[in-house]
Amino acid sequence: MSGTHLLRDLVRLTDADALLPDGAGSFTHAVDAAAVVAPGSVNDVAAVLAFCSERGVPVLPAGAGGWLHDPMAGLVHEHAAPIVVSTRRLSGILEHEPEDLVIGVAAGTSLDDVARHLRGHAQMLPLDPPAQAGATIGATIALGAAGPLQYAHGLPRDMTLGLEVVTGDGRVLRFGGRVVKNVAGYDGVRLFTGSGGSLGIITAAYVRVRGVPATDCTLTVAAGSAHEAASVARAIAGAVAVDALEVVDGGTENDGTGEWLVVIRLAGSAAAVAAERDRLGALIAPLVPADVPAADNQGFNEGGGWNWRESSRAEAAASTHVRLQVQPDQLPSALQDMTRIIQSENGTHDGDWRFAAHAGSGVVRAWRTGVPLDLAAANQLAGHVTGFAVSCGGTAVCTLGGRLGRRTVHASGTGRDATMAIAVRLADAFDPAAVLRAGARLRADADPDMVEAASD
Amino acid sequence: MTDHALERSLLADLRRVLGADGVVDEPGSLIVYESDGLTAYRARPSAVLLPRTTADVATSLKLLSDAGIPFVARGAGTGLSGGALALDGAVVVSVARMDRILSLDAPNRVARVQPGVVNVELTAAAAPHGLYYAPDPSSQTVCTIGGNVAENAGGPHCLKYGTTTNHIVGLTVVLSDGTVATLDRGASGGLDLVGVFIGSEGTFGIATEIDVALLPVPEGVETMLALFDDIDDASRAVSAVIAAGLLPAALEMVDREAIRAVEASAYAAGLPTDVAAALVIEFDGPYAAVRHDVEAAIRVCLDGGARDVLRAADEAERQRLWHARKKAFGAMGRIAPDVLVQDAVVPRSKLPATLRTVYEIANRHGLVMCNMFHAGDGNLHPTLVFDRRDADQLRRVEQASKEMMAVCVAAGGTITGEHGVGVDKRDYMDMIFTESEMSAMCDIRRAFDPLGLANPAKVLPVHVCREWVGPATRRGEAAR
Numbered sequence: 001m002s003g004t005h006l007l008r009d010l011v012r013l014t015d016a017d018a019l020l021p022d023g024a025g026s027f028t029h030a031v032d033a034a035a036v037v038a039p040g041s042v043n044d045v046a047a048v049l050a051f052c053s054e055r056g057v058p059v060l061p062a063g064a065g066g067w068l069h070d071p072m073a074g075l076v077h078e079h080a081a082p083i084v085v086s087t088r089r090l091s092g093i094l095e096h097e098p099e100d101l102v103i104g105v106a107a108g109t110s111l112d113d114v115a116r117h118l119r120g121h122a123q124m125l126p127l128d129p130p131a132q133a134g135a136t137i138g139a140t141i142a143l144g145a146a147g148p149l150q151y152a153h154g155l156p157r158d159m160t161l162g163l164e165v166v167t168g169d170g171r172v173l174r175f176g177g178r179v180v181k182n183v184a185g186y187d188g189v190r191l192f193t194g195s196g197g198s199l200g201i202i203t204a205a206y207v208r209v210r211g212v213p214a215t216d217c218t219l220t221v222a223a224g225s226a227h228e229a230a231s232v233a234r235a236i237a238g239a240v241a242v243d244a245l246e247v248v249d250g251g252t253e254n255d256g257t258g259e260w261l262v263v264i265r266l267a268g269s270a271a272a273v274a275a276e277r278d279r280l281g282a283l284i285a286p287l288v289p290a291d292v293p294a295a296d297n298q299g300f301n302e303g304g305g306w307n308w309r310e311s312s313r314a315e316a317a318a319s320t321h322v323r324l325q326v327q328p329d330q331l332p333s334a335l336q337d338m339t340r341i342i343q344s345e346n347g348t349h350d351g352d353w354r355f356a357a358h359a360g361s362g363v364v365r366a367w368r369t370g371v372p373l374d375l376a377a378a379n380q381l382a383g384h385v386t387g388f389a390v391s392c393g394g395t396a397v398c399t400l401g402g403r404l405g406r407r408t409v410h411a412s413g414t415g416r417d418a419t420m421a422i423a424v425r426l427a428d429a430f431d432p433a434a435v436l437r438a439g440a441r442l443r444a445d446a447d448p449d450m451v452e453a454a455s456d
Numbered sequence: 457m458t459d460h461a462l463e464r465s466l467l468a469d470l471r472r473v474l475g476a477d478g479v480v481d482e483p484g485s486l487i488v489y490e491s492d493g494l495t496a497y498r499a500r501p502s503a504v505l506l507p508r509t510t511a512d513v514a515t516s517l518k519l520l521s522d523a524g525i526p527f528v529a530r531g532a533g534t535g536l537s538g539g540a541l542a543l544d545g546a547v548v549v550s551v552a553r554m555d556r557i558l559s560l561d562a563p564n565r566v567a568r569v570q571p572g573v574v575n576v577e578l579t580a581a582a583a584p585h586g587l588y589y590a591p592d593p594s595s596q597t598v599c600t601i602g603g604n605v606a607e608n609a610g611g612p613h614c615l616k617y618g619t620t621t622n623h624i625v626g627l628t629v630v631l632s633d634g635t636v637a638t639l640d641r642g643a644s645g646g647l648d649l650v651g652v653f654i655g656s657e658g659t660f661g662i663a664t665e666i667d668v669a670l671l672p673v674p675e676g677v678e679t680m681l682a683l684f685d686d687i688d689d690a691s692r693a694v695s696a697v698i699a700a701g702l703l704p705a706a707l708e709m710v711d712r713e714a715i716r717a718v719e720a721s722a723y724a725a726g727l728p729t730d731v732a733a734a735l736v737i738e739f740d741g742p743y744a745a746v747r748h749d750v751e752a753a754i755r756v757c758l759d760g761g762a763r764d765v766l767r768a769a770d771e772a773e774r775q776r777l778w779h780a781r782k783k784a785f786g787a788m789g790r791i792a793p794d795v796l797v798q799d800a801v802v803p804r805s806k807l808p809a810t811l812r813t814v815y816e817i818a819n820r821h822g823l824v825m826c827n828m829f830h831a832g833d834g835n836l837h838p839t840l841v842f843d844r845r846d847a848d849q850l851r852r853v854e855q856a857s858k859e860m861m862a863v864c865v866a867a868g869g870t871i872t873g874e875h876g877v878g879v880d881k882r883d884y885m886d887m888i889f890t891e892s893e894m895s896a897m898c899d900i901r902r903a904f905d906p907l908g909l910a911n912p913a914k915v916l917p918v919h920v921c922r923e924w925v926g927p928a929t930r931r932g933e934a935a936r
Contacts, residue, residue, distance in 0.1 A: 099695045100803045122701075144642070157641070157651055158622050173893050179801045181619070181835045181873035183608045183655045184881070184888055185915065186897045190621065190651025194642050211701040238672075241742050268745055275744030325643055329563040362564075395644040408645050415638030418631060422903050423647050429899035 006057070007035055010083070013047040014039045020086070027084050030068040031060060034081040038089045038108075042164065042172055042203045048085055049201065050170025053431075058082035058438040059168075061197035063108055063136030066316065067143060070405050082438070087138050090203055093117050095178070102161060102178050104206045107138025123209045126153035128308065130315035130365075138202040144194030147312060148244035148265065151360040153210070157193045162206035165192050168199065168431025178206045191426070198437050199430040213267040216243075218306050219277070221262040221284055222250070226339050226355070229260035230332035232284070233359035236264060237328070240279050243267040245359040247335065248311070262359070263306055315356070318367035319401035320378070322385050326394040328362035334392055338364050341384055362394075372401050382407035462502050462547070466523050470505060473515045478553075480504040489548050492533045492540040493595075496794070496844065497879060501528075501542035508553045510628060510636060510664040517662070518634025520547060521909055527632075528911045529662045531571065531603030534595040536797060537878025539606065539657045543913050549662060551602045557581050558665065565670045566625060571602020571663055578668065587670040590617040593874070594782040605663050608655030610874035612706040612781070615832035616740075617671070619874070621654040626667035629653060629660070632909040637661070652900065657876050658911040660904035674740035677705070678750050679768045679777055682735040682757040683728060687711065687815075689761035690733035691808040694831040696756050697737065698804065702749050707832030708736040708781055714826035714839075718780050721787035725780035731763065735831065736781055784828045785839070791824065792841035796853055800864035801873035804834045810867050814838050817859050821852040835873035836864065861887065877915045885917055894920040 011019055020027070020036040027036045034057075039045045052059050060082045062068050068084070087108035095104035098121045105114055111127065114137055118124055129135070129145035139145075141156045141163070153159070162176035165188075175188025192199060223229035229247045237245055244265035264280065266273045315321075322342065326334040339355050357364045373381065378400040386409040389396035398407045427437055462481065470479045480486065481503040490498040502525070507513045520527055526546040533540055542548050554570035557578065561567065562585040569578060575596040579588040592611040593599055599609070605627070610619045617623075627639040627650050639649040653660055684690035694707060710718075711733045719729050727734065735757065739749045754765045768774040788795045802810045811827070814836065818825035829837040838860055842849045861871055861884060871877075871884050885894060898921040904910070908921070 097803060097805050099699050099805045101698060102803070144648075154618075154622065157648060158618060167896075171892055171896070173896055175893070177868070177870050177888075179803055179869050179873070180833045181610055181614065181801045181830070182870045183619075183874055183876055184870050184872050185877065185885060185894075186900045187608070187621070187652050187655055188893075188896070188900070190648045190654075191900065193651070194648050196645060199647075210703075214701070241745070269748045271748045272742060272745035275742055279742075327561075327564050397644055406645070415628060415636045418635045418637035419639060419649065422637060422649060425903035425906075426647065426652075426900065429896070429903060 003034060006083075009051065010035060010037050010048065013051055014044040018044065018089070027062060027065040027068060027086065030065070031070045031084065032081050033060070033084045036084040036086065038086040040089045042090065042166065045085065045087070045090070045166045045201055045203055046170045046172050048083075048170075049166050049168060049435075052083060052435050053169040053433040056080070056433055057435060059435045060084045061142065061201045061436070062086045063139030064088055064110065064132070064134040066132040066135050067139055067145075069399060069401070085201060087136060087201065087203060090138075094204060095206075096121070098123065100178070101209050101211075102180070102206055103209050104162075104178060104204065105137050106204050107141075107202045108136050109138075110134050110136055111140060118209055119212070122212045124212050125159075125207060125209050127156065127159065127207075128312060130312045132313060132316045135316070137205055137207070141193050141205055141207075142195065142197050142202050148246050148263075148308065148358065150358065151245050152243045152267075157190055159208045160189050160193050160205055161208060163189050163192050163202055164204035165200040165202050168436045169433060172203075173200075176206065180208060198427060200436070213243075213269070215270045215273040216265070216267040217273065218308070219264045219266070219280070220306055221264070223260045223262060225336065226260055227332045227336040229262050230335045230357060230359065233262045233357075234329065234331060235283060236262065236280065237360055239283050240264075240276050241268075241272075242276065246356055247331075247359050248356040249339070249354060261306075265308075311356075314369075315354070315365070315367050318354075318369050319372045320368040320381075320404075321399040322366040322381075322396065323398075324364040324385065324389055324394055324396045326362045326364065326392055328360065330392060330394075331357060331359060331362050331364070334362070334394070335364050338366065338385075338388065341388055342366050342381070373404065375404060378404045379407075462525065463523065466519060466525075467503065469519050470503075470516060473519070474505060474507055474512055478506045478508075478512075480506070489530065489533070489542065489550070492530075492535040492538060494536050494538045494878075494880060496796070497538040497541050499541050499543050500545075501548040502545040504548040504550055506550050506553050510630060513549065513630045513662055513664050514634045514636055516549065516634075517630055517632060521633045521907055524909070526909045526912050529571075529602065529606065529658045531600035531606070532574070532595070532598045534599045535603060535607060535878065536799070536875040537607075537657075537872070537880040539876050539878035539911070539914055541879055541914075543879070546911070551600060551662075554602075554664065560585070562587060565672075567668050567670060569601055569666050569668060571600060571605070571666060573601050575599050575601060575604060582670050583673070585670075586673050588673050589623065589668055590671050591620045591623055594785060596782075601666055601668065602663055605654055605666055606656065606658045607874070607876045610830070610835070612708050612736075612738075612830055615707055615830065616703055616705045621651055623669045624650055624654060624666060625669050626650060627653055627663050628665035629663045631661040632905045632907045653904075655876070656901075656904075657878060657915050659901055659915055661910055674705075674742075676743040676746040677738065677740040677774070678746050679736065679738040679774045680750065680754065681727070681766045681768075681777065682737060682754075683731045683763045683766070684733050684735070684761060685731060685763055686761060687732045687811060688808050690735055691811050691831065693735060693757050693760040693762065694807060695804050696760050697753055698832070700752055700756050702739075702753055702756075704737050704749070704753065704832060705740040706736065706738040706830075708829065709831035710734050710736065710781060710784065710828040711826055713824070714784050714828040717787045717791055717826060718784045721783075721790055723780050723783040723787055725776045727780060736777060781828060788826065788839055788841055792843055794842050794844045796840045796842070796857060797875075798836065798838045798840075798857060798860055799872045799875040800836050800838075800861055800869055802834045802836065802864050802867040802869035804832070806867040806869070807831060807834055810836065810863060813863050814860050817856050817863070821856040823849075823852060823856055830873075833873070834869065858884075879914060882913075882915060882917055885915075891920070
């Protein structure tokens with residue numbers, strides 16, 4: 001299929017505004033796309049997918065494009081370059097009844113726009129994934145992406161009540177609804193949430209929202225090492241009611257006192273927050289070692305210049321991300337070991353590594369700014385990370401930056417083969433021409449870096 | 457011998473795996489498995505199996521699938537949608553003997569349990585560690601975790617804590633051909649197959665090991681009863697509490713008929729029988745948060761027209777109050793021989809209007825009805841009491857049920873909030889799903905159960921899965 005004919009066909013299926021010029025926005029930094037198209041309606045999305053499915057043209061779904069990566073990275077392949085299908089023109093609030101604490105949103109609406117609308121009703125969506133400005137709610141749900149607020153509020157799978165999707169072959173389906181209790185039929189909402197665009201494109205979502213808390217404050221505690229910070233955080237997790245609980249390297253933009261920080265977010269009524277601050281103070285005093293300089297106020301700094309939004313943007317803007325999931329009680333040793341492993345790699349490359357962890361769920365994150373890794377270096381990094389994940393019985397995902405794709409290790413053991421068979425049948429049902437999975441399928445066949453961990 | 461009696465050789469093979477007492481086929485012993493909590497439906501299984509391990513289940517299902525025999529898993533049989541009904545001579549696979557807690561990891565707040573573990577017994581086992589299992593359906597003293605997984609069970613505390621799917625982090629399931637699959641939530645980039653399996657009502661396979669998340673027992677808990685002389689005031693107060701920025705652990709409504717039934721029964725808790733409705737509101741969490749929220753909720757209720765708000769004075773009184781709410785359904789049995797409970801959901805903002813319409817429908821059909829339900833999440837349980845031997849009453853009950861469901865769907869709700877589709881609501885699925893959507897659900901089911909042997913004829917209208925060969929035909933083929 002020639003390039004010109006393809007572009008002409010895409011315009012015919014959508015409208016003149018749908019075809020984004022080459023290099024448009026953030027899309028083509030990450031992939032070599034044949035075209036970038038942003039349909040203006042759900043029906044146009046369906047028409048494009050049906051068309052691509054019939055002709056075997058690979059499709060990469062995207063919102064604003066900030067999370068796009070090349071699924072074919074590092075492989076020798078012969079296939080058509082993909083079309084990027086973006087939901088950015090499917091934008092806006094569809095339905096909001098404030099007293100129901102539910103909002104219906106078009107998938108291409110940015111998280112920032114959702115937040116702005118909700119603030120006008122003293123409400124909020126407690127979803128704060130590391131994301132660039134403009135990141136969409138549809139992409140967030142498709143990736144199951146979440147940030148520090150997952151500690152108290154859960155993941156996208158816990159707050160999504162309904163989805164409208166377009167399947168790989170262009171069918172428009174709706175699952176769930178706008179009510180919090182719903183067990184009619186099978187759970188298509190949880191099927192598509194976190195599916196990474198491999199089954200279809202999310203075009204609308206109904207999500208639970210909350211009232212903005214009366215009080216919302218952030219405190220930091222300094223610690224002398226990753227291990228110590230994570231241990232302090234685990235102690236807090238067992239004793240204090242918090243909204244978010246992070247361990248971060250004290251590095252550059254934030255407070256800087258001590259090498260590592262525990263960042264604690266408290267939210268609720270004024271009385272409740274005051275009580276938890278007291279509890280925190282009682283807990284921290286005996287834990288912070290004497291040789292770490294303590295601030296005046298009970299051993300922690302008020303705010304300390306911590307900015308949740310800035311740290312989220314910085315994490316998202318990095319070119320390379322590593323994410324390791326371990327049992328929460330392993331966090332101190334896992335964080336300590338992971339930082340050591342990655343930093344020993346760092347000596348051979350230009351770039352700064354930053355580290356953080358979700359202390360409640362046991363997720364260690366590392367990200368790298370500076371000069372992007374080349375393929376050899378990326379593969380070597382992935383090998384070390386996945387080897388470490390296998391050794392501690394955890395799982396890991398390395399997103400190596402745009403054109404370098406992803407590497408994954410997941411738990412395996414008896415039962416994995418049957419599970420894979422189910423997943424393939426589901427994918428075949430929703431994407432019969434495999435246009436949404438071209439990368440994944442080839443990678444499963446050919447990628448030597450796809451590692452499986454032994455489970456207990 | 458029934459029409460669906462199993463081949464003697466198959467029974468012998470099953471007994472070799474499960475032991476002589478692990479296979480029940482004597483007709484007198486099968487009667488107790490003929491229905492679940494929805495006693496209007498009965499069907500006798502061809503046999504009942506009582507496995508103890510994942511391997512038992514795997515070998516048994518392999519034997520059944522080789523013979524083309526369908527099966528239906530059964531927990532405690534308290535389901536309210538006919539999901540455990542053994543249609544077409546299916547074999548019941550009871551998980552009653554799979555009742556062990558295999559491991560409990562207190563620091564990481566997870567436990568691995570067999571499906572036959574009773575819901576409250578899991579919480580009891582977690583208690584010494586300061587932990588508990590949050591989903592608490594009203595049948596929790598007898599219902600099983602396996603059944604909870606199959607139905608995505610809820611309960612009064614799901615307003616704050618979510619349903620079963622928010623508390624399960626891993627599953628081992630045996631598929632209809634006997635293979636064992638390990639499911640997770642897809643954290644490392646795969647699909648959330650745990651999420652898809654939960655609520656599949658036994659039509660995807662049998663969960664034989666369940667990884668549950670446990671929560672710390674809240675520091676404080678307080679329960680109150682707000683009394684209203686006007687039903688509209690009560691249902692408006694539900695939204696007002698939420699709109700005040702409060703998130704109760706539970707927010708239930710009971711109406712006058714329900715209160716009278718409970719107070720006339722063994723579960724009497726001293727509830728006043730002259731109110732139009734009462735709200736049971738509970739807050740849990742750190743003491744300071746609970747104190748603040750309780751006082752705020754009392755103000756909201758009094759401002760909203762409550763006659764009075766009573767606070768449970770101690771733990772005993774609190775338990776008595778909950779006992780009354782949870783046993784109210786059982787108390788209905790004193791009023792009439794048969795009870796039909798609806799399970800529809802509407803957005804909370806539509807609750808006052810919907811409730812008024814539901815009462816109007818019941819009155820118009822001349823039916824006795826009571827309501828005790830999860831008002832906080834808009835999950836209505838209009839309960840009709842009748843005698844099914846009176847054909848005219850039965851007809852009016854069925855007609856009223858259908859009208860009530862239509863009203864709830866029209867208000868933006870759904871046909872089932874927690875009881876499941878089973879057999880009972882299978883033919884109402886087209887009220888909320890298109891043919892294309894039901895066909896997609898058939899595809900989801902086939903991905904797990906290509907053979908069509910796992911609890912067939914449940915959830916989806918049979919005409920939807922067009923290429924599906926029925927179990928009787930398959931049994932015929934296998935016999936050739």
